[in-house]
Amino acid sequence: MRLLTRTLLIIMLLLFGYSKSFSQSIRLNVSSRPLGETLRYLSENSNTMLSYDQREVDKYTISIDSLFNSGGDALRYILQGLPFKIKIIKGVYVIIPSYGHLRVSGRIYDQYSGEGLPYALIVSGNKRYLTDADGHFSIPVNQTFSSLKIAYLGYVQKDTILSNLPAIVNISLLPGSTLLREAVLEAFEIENSMQSGTEPAVFKINHVVSAYLPGNGDNSVFNLMRMMPGVRATGEQGGLFVWGSKPGESALFLDGARLFSMSGYNEQISLINPFIVKDINLHKGAYGPKFGNQTGAIAEITGIAGRLDKPELMLNLNNQTLNIFSSVPISKTNNLMASYRQTFYGLFSAVSLRQNTRGDDIKIYPEYSFRDANVRFSGYVSDRANYRLSLMGSADNFSYSLNDDDAMLDASEKNRQFVGSASINLRNKLGGAFLFQAGHSILENRSLKFITTRGNNIWRYNKIKIEQNVSESYLKGIYNFGLFKNGKLTLALEGFRQYISDTTTSWEEYRASLYADQEFAFKGATLKAGIRGDYFLGRFYLQPRFSLVAELGYGFKTFAAFGLYNQFSGKVPEIYEEVAPLYIWKIFGSNTTPVVSSTHLTAGFSWSDNRLFVSLEGYYKRNNGIAQIIRSSSGASVLSGVSLFSGADLFAKWEKGGSQLFSSFTYSFASEIYSETLNYRYNPMEIKAGGVLNISPFHISTTFVYGDGYRDFFGTGRYSSVEADYYSRLDISGTYEFRIKKFKFMTGVSILNVLNTKNKKTLEVIPIQQRGQGQGSVVSPLANIYAEAIPFSPAVFIQITL
Numbered sequence: 001m002r003l004l005t006r007t008l009l010i011i012m013l014l015l016f017g018y019s020k021s022f023s024q025s026i027r028l029n030v031s032s033r034p035l036g037e038t039l040r041y042l043s044e045n046s047n048t049m050l051s052y053d054q055r056e057v058d059k060y061t062i063s064i065d066s067l068f069n070s071g072g073d074a075l076r077y078i079l080q081g082l083p084f085k086i087k088i089i090k091g092v093y094v095i096i097p098s099y100g101h102l103r104v105s106g107r108i109y110d111q112y113s114g115e116g117l118p119y120a121l122i123v124s125g126n127k128r129y130l131t132d133a134d135g136h137f138s139i140p141v142n143q144t145f146s147s148l149k150i151a152y153l154g155y156v157q158k159d160t161i162l163s164n165l166p167a168i169v170n171i172s173l174l175p176g177s178t179l180l181r182e183a184v185l186e187a188f189e190i191e192n193s194m195q196s197g198t199e200p201a202v203f204k205i206n207h208v209v210s211a212y213l214p215g216n217g218d219n220s221v222f223n224l225m226r227m228m229p230g231v232r233a234t235g236e237q238g239g240l241f242v243w244g245s246k247p248g249e250s251a252l253f254l255d256g257a258r259l260f261s262m263s264g265y266n267e268q269i270s271l272i273n274p275f276i277v278k279d280i281n282l283h284k285g286a287y288g289p290k291f292g293n294q295t296g297a298i299a300e301i302t303g304i305a306g307r308l309d310k311p312e313l314m315l316n317l318n319n320q321t322l323n324i325f326s327s328v329p330i331s332k333t334n335n336l337m338a339s340y341r342q343t344f345y346g347l348f349s350a351v352s353l354r355q356n357t358r359g360d361d362i363k364i365y366p367e368y369s370f371r372d373a374n375v376r377f378s379g380y381v382s383d384r385a386n387y388r389l390s391l392m393g394s395a396d397n398f399s400y401s402l403n404d405d406d407a408m409l410d411a412s413e414k415n416r417q418f419v420g421s422a423s424i425n426l427r428n429k430l431g432g433a434f435l436f437q438a439g440h441s442i443l444e445n446r447s448l449k450f451i452t453t454r455g456n457n458i459w460r461y462n463k464i465k466i467e468q469n470v471s472e473s474y475l476k477g478i479y480n481f482g483l484f485k486n487g488k489l490t491l492a493l494e495g496f497r498q499y500i501s502d503t504t505t506s507w508e509e510y511r512a513s514l515y516a517d518q519e520f521a522f523k524g525a526t527l528k529a530g531i532r533g534d535y536f537l538g539r540f541y542l543q544p545r546f547s548l549v550a551e552l553g554y555g556f557k558t559f560a561a562f563g564l565y566n567q568f569s570g571k572v573p574e575i576y577e578e579v580a581p582l583y584i585w586k587i588f589g590s591n592t593t594p595v596v597s598s599t600h601l602t603a604g605f606s607w608s609d610n611r612l613f614v615s616l617e618g619y620y621k622r623n624n625g626i627a628q629i630i631r632s633s634s635g636a637s638v639l640s641g642v643s644l645f646s647g648a649d650l651f652a653k654w655e656k657g658g659s660q661l662f663s664s665f666t667y668s669f670a671s672e673i674y675s676e677t678l679n680y681r682y683n684p685m686e687i688k689a690g691g692v693l694n695i696s697p698f699h700i701s702t703t704f705v706y707g708d709g710y711r712d713f714f715g716t717g718r719y720s721s722v723e724a725d726y727y728s729r730l731d732i733s734g735t736y737e738f739r740i741k742k743f744k745f746m747t748g749v750s751i752l753n754v755l756n757t758k759n760k761k762t763l764e765v766i767p768i769q770q771r772g773q774g775q776g777s778v779v780s781p782l783a784n785i786y787a788e789a790i791p792f793s794p795a796v797f798i799q800i801t802l
Helices: 002-024 035-046 071-078 208-214 220-225
Strands: 025-036 061-068 084-087 092-097 102-110 122-126 129-131 136-141 145-151 159-163 168-173 192-194 202-205 252-253 257-259 276-285 298-303 312-318 321-329 334-343 353-357 361-364 367-382 385-403 407-428 433-457 457-482 487-501 508-520 525-536 539-553 556-567 568-576 582-588 596-608 611-634 637-656 659-673 679-682 685-695 698-706 725-740 743-750 793-802
Touching: 025 035, 025 071, 035 061, 035 071, 061 071, 071 092, 122 136, 129 136, 129 508, 136 407, 136 457, 145 168, 159 168, 208 725, 252 596, 257 407, 257 433, 457 582, 487 582, 508 582
Parallel strands: 102 168, 252 298, 568 611
Antiparallel strands: 025 061, 084 092, 102 136, 122 129, 122 145, 145 159, 192 202, 202 276, 252 257, 276 298, 312 321, 312 793, 321 334, 334 367, 353 361, 367 385, 385 407, 407 433, 433 457, 457 487, 487 508, 508 525, 525 539, 539 556, 556 596, 568 582, 596 611, 611 637, 637 659, 659 679, 659 685, 685 698, 698 725, 725 743, 743 793
16 A cells, blocks of 8 residues: 555656656747847746847747747757857846857046046957047947957057957056156157057147157147148247148037137237146048038147046146146045146247337337136036036137337237036947037137338228127037947937127127047957038038048058038138238128039058058149238129148158157148139248157157258238248257156257248238328338347256146
């Protein structure tokens, strides 16, 4: 009886176990269904928890008719032969691709300050990527592991291997120069100071090296930029002029907002305080759809965010200005930064113009003052959200008066500029990023000048008074995300308000813009294709843009780019009685000046090893719709024309042990056609060279510029060729660095135009007329401070950093 009972019990247990196993079995019968739909059915009918990327699995369709004992068995059978792997995490079946189409997001930042590094280079699997303006990135990586190489100007390159596929990767870089008491790092602050070839016609500049170059006090941004190939240094004009661009065609952006004026009357003081500059990207031409309303070059400057680990204080004192900077962390994730500069009084000494009728020298005493201030607040909410508020204001005042028995003249030039911008950057778990930007820029220009004209053998004074307000406001929404394997798509919608007013009239226009830019990172090559559309004054302007960078091996790289561009506001020269030009801001297309269109094409190659870099780049640029306004006693006429510029830039750089040599050569073919009688052809040429010798703690540097074949910007009039036949300038400087406890000191001397070459400027020539009327009156040609270039100019400075 006991044996029978035991036998029945075993049979019941066996039957119960078979029934339980049968109840867990699942039958799949699908035909040509998306894999995602099949997985969803499997999860719902087998109590199996699954995790997968819907977009990835829906790339495949399956057909199946089978019975499985469990959801796990079914899942493993389904994924046979497909590029997926299964990981079980806390009872959840996680389906991940087994090849490199997973995306990892993160941030590249300074190891000490925690500040993001904009446009840092990331190399993964021979594919090249760049971080955004805040140092964030989202790139595809291999499922098992991925080797990354990260490089940034002025920082030690880092190689790292990612494993276990973290969702967010934050990578720090060590600055190239670090003073430690018990360690010496064989890297240097000024190494990798200039980088090209990452994108066509783009130069990335490490601003740190400019502190060691001549003229380092207040204009270090442009002192360094003027040494780049294709950037005009001849004539010492204030502003940015690249590949034949004229005033108003190129633009400077600080934290996304445009500066309408790039320098003050004293061109050795840039409107960009060097203390606030973190990154400089110079786009010489053929740039992508991110930029609009310009047919010239773009200088993109990113301001610093300030250290989050400790306060900073810097003071620079030279024989022109006092400059102070402070940065204070408000919390572990927020920083407040401020800077202020101001010139000393009596900056310009008396200028001797000529002798009067008594034989005495006539002297004028110019008055000049400049001041600017910057405030920036930035911080992070989390690894996926950061924000920034940036404010900048400047005032530039120049004036002089002459009241003598023989002559009388008043002149002044006053500029007030304000720039404000704000941004919020949000990133999602899939690597996509939303960027919202808003900003406002305004320039108030007031000038009073006198020129002399002659009619019917009578000399007359002509007063030219200019009062202009120029402003631009914008709102932008930008979203970028991974699209296709190794691809990134950027979509943007923008709105602009442009306003220009003078003493009699004002213009206000709105512009709506959108653009799309698709980037593909292949093995050894990066391709970008995009298009920009601007809706302005009832018309839609389409502007396609393309670029390619390819690695050829053995250090060789080739690149090419093409783009169409439209400009809707800018400067137009007004020429009075063929004597003196003045550049006036205009909104194009709303009056007699047309919307300017431009075509850019560039191609070239580069070669580099650990120490030497060489690049050769050719370019072609055609502008349609450029204009001049000719004013006379009978009225004004507008001449519209076409300009053509083509040429080549050759650049070479060598670095070793913190020392470097660099040189460039630019040769161009240029023509401007306004009418049958106004047809100008010329061949600009520039040779530049420079070097920095590191004999720590000393640095000795020099720069040299020689230019020939340039002509002025307005192209007509009696003073259209006031400059010499050629331009030549040699500058030298020396610096010394030392420490006293927590203070770091840098002091030095800088001499501009060592050989005192008698160069001439090319802008704003105003002749001085003797008092009186009639045929006997005499005009002193070029005898005024507007026509004088930088003479022999020594300067000393000291900088203190805490």
